[in-house]
Amino acid sequence: MFPPFNIQELVVYYNLKTVSCILKDFTIFISTGRIVYVMYQVTSTKAEEFISHEEILDTLQYADKNKDNVELINQILDKARLRKGLTHREALVLLDCNIPEKNEEIFQLAEQIKKDFYGNRIVMFAPLYLSNYCVNGCLYCPYHLKNKHITRKKLSQEEIKKEVIALQDMGHKRLALETGEDPVNNPIEYVLESIKTIYSIKHKNGAIRRVNVNIAATTVENYRKLKEAGIGTYILFQETYHKESYERLHPTGPKHDYAYHTEAMDRAMEAGIDDVGIGVLFGLELYRYEFAGLLMHAEHLEALHGVGPHTISVPRVRRADDIDPDTFDNGIDDDTFAKIVACIRISVPYTGMIISTRESQKCRERLLHLGVSQISGGSRTSVGGYVEPEPEDDNSAQFDVSDTRTLDEVVHWLMESGYIPSFCTACYREGRTGDRFMSLCKSGQIQNCCHPNALMTLQEYLEDYASDSTKQTGEQLILKEIENIPSDKIREIVKQNLEQIKKGTRDFRF
Numbered sequence: 001m002f003p004p005f006n007i008q009e010l011v012v013y014y015n016l017k018t019v020s021c022i023l024k025d026f027t028i029f030i031s032t033g034r035i036v037y038v039m040y041q042v043t044s045t046k047a048e049e050f051i052s053h054e055e056i057l058d059t060l061q062y063a064d065k066n067k068d069n070v071e072l073i074n075q076i077l078d079k080a081r082l083r084k085g086l087t088h089r090e091a092l093v094l095l096d097c098n099i100p101e102k103n104e105e106i107f108q109l110a111e112q113i114k115k116d117f118y119g120n121r122i123v124m125f126a127p128l129y130l131s132n133y134c135v136n137g138c139l140y141c142p143y144h145l146k147n148k149h150i151t152r153k154k155l156s157q158e159e160i161k162k163e164v165i166a167l168q169d170m171g172h173k174r175l176a177l178e179t180g181e182d183p184v185n186n187p188i189e190y191v192l193e194s195i196k197t198i199y200s201i202k203h204k205n206g207a208i209r210r211v212n213v214n215i216a217a218t219t220v221e222n223y224r225k226l227k228e229a230g231i232g233t234y235i236l237f238q239e240t241y242h243k244e245s246y247e248r249l250h251p252t253g254p255k256h257d258y259a260y261h262t263e264a265m266d267r268a269m270e271a272g273i274d275d276v277g278i279g280v281l282f283g284l285e286l287y288r289y290e291f292a293g294l295l296m297h298a299e300h301l302e303a304l305h306g307v308g309p310h311t312i313s314v315p316r317v318r319r320a321d322d323i324d325p326d327t328f329d330n331g332i333d334d335d336t337f338a339k340i341v342a343c344i345r346i347s348v349p350y351t352g353m354i355i356s357t358r359e360s361q362k363c364r365e366r367l368l369h370l371g372v373s374q375i376s377g378g379s380r381t382s383v384g385g386y387v388e389p390e391p392e393d394d395n396s397a398q399f400d401v402s403d404t405r406t407l408d409e410v411v412h413w414l415m416e417s418g419y420i421p422s423f424c425t426a427c428y429r430e431g432r433t434g435d436r437f438m439s440l441c442k443s444g445q446i447q448n449c450c451h452p453n454a455l456m457t458l459q460e461y462l463e464d465y466a467s468d469s470t471k472q473t474g475e476q477l478i479l480k481e482i483e484n485i486p487s488d489k490i491r492e493i494v495k496q497n498l499e500q501i502k503k504g505t506r507d508f509r510f
């Protein structure tokens with residue numbers, strides 16, 4: 001049917017209607033008219049092939065054409081009910097669907113999948129900003145190089161200790177390390193030394209048991225060093241999958257290189273980091289484009305490395321020093337945001353979903369039902385902010401926090417809303433990462449660990465850090481939730497461990 005072609009530059013001489021042929025792991029698009037690029041290859045290591053612009057445009061068109069196609073939507077929903085996930089094309093049809101009854105089904109299914117996979121547990125974490133020195137020019141971030149009125153800070157190891165003690169005293173066990181990109185001020189050696197410092201601090205009963213790392217795209221060699229340092233998840237947001245917008249939004253600095261940034265997770269996985277966290281900054285580009293790109297990235301990681309992303313983050317552009325979110329005209333309202341979260345939940349049931357304190361209490365409450373499994377609490381988004389919150393006239397925060405409650409208030413609120421706040425970090429410490437973690441998830445076995453671990457780590461929190469009223473609410477919740485552990489044997493072990501925790505022993509885990 002086709003003339004011989006060069007796979008990169010297939011010129012079609014026929015005036016054909018848009019068709020797509022899926023040939024094992026790549027798709028050929030033949031546009032009406034003349035030039036066609038064979039670009040989409042899910043297992044390619046080239047950014048522009050696994051995040052193919054043409055494939056996204058075609059997907060947008062396909063979804064728009066089918067958004068009222070009830071028969072197709074029903075088929076996709078039936079597939080989603082099998083809890084094996086959806087392709088980016090199928091997911092975008094659901095996202096675009098504007099039939100009220102079908103949307104109701106989508107939200108209900110997202111809630112059900114959330115319950116089936118994550119129960120009522122919510123994992124807690126906090127960001128820790130090490131340095132806001134940065135050589136990049138990202139237009140949406142106050143740490144960009146040209147911002148001369150922000151105070152630049154880099155924590156010394158002594159200051160990191162103080163921040164970590166403050167975080168431990170709040171009750172945190174899991175951190176996400178953040179630093180700007182600056183080879184002189186924040187070289188990899190600084191990050192590695194900081195990780196070592198963080199893991200070494202044992203203050204009273206406190207301990208940071210999992211350090212996730214969010215640093216700029218780097219080399220395989222540096223990723224290997226991070227792996228050896230014992231990091232949990234390597235997190236890197238794509239910001240936008242739209243190459244042209246990406247290059248405009250990152251006019252200067254090493255981050256300008258779209259391919260190097262987009263291919264970072266492949267280098268991290270090549271280096272042995274098998275838990276990676278992806279995300280986009282909603283508001284920079286059209287949300288439908290980002291949504292398709294995000295799911296294509298997840299499909300690529302699964303196809304190439306046998307394991308999809310460990311987490312997906314869904315931040316929205318926020319106000320900050322030198323940054324006005326109104327200058328980005330792709331902002332999304334709360335209803336669209338909720339639909340995005342629900343559709344991600346349905347499309348990648350095994351991937352944790354993270355929402356930060358960028359979002360308000362009200363918004364977070366809604367998203368917890370629909371699929372979010374991890375939230376931050378009591379966060380400070382400035383360098384050194386846990387020991388010394390920045391004064392009003394010196395705003396060095398990366399973004400304004402919407403949810404300003406303390407960790408204790410967030411924990412209390414979660415429990416009153418029927419959730420179990422979990423400080424569990426067991427998987428990575430038990431070697432359950434990457435495909436091992438995913439296969440346990442897919443078999444449903446992970447549930448036998450998460451629920452008991454949530455109760456035991458919550459008990460630790462209640463003993464060591466909670467206010468009286470939080471402790472009272474938590475004790476009642478644990479008593480009720482113990483009975484929901486299906487295995488008699490595990491229930492008995494948990495009961496014994498809870499007693500031991502009350503007597504001062506720490507760090508039980510399944």
Ligand code: SF4
Pocket residue numbers: 134135136137138141142143144145179180181216255
């Ligand atoms: S988003 Fe990251 S890389 Fe960009 S300016 Fe901010 S800290 Fe630097």
Ligand code: SF4
Pocket residue numbers: 123422424425426427428446449450451453
């Ligand atoms: S057992 Fe593993 S998956 Fe479950 S909450 Fe703990 S770390 Fe997460």
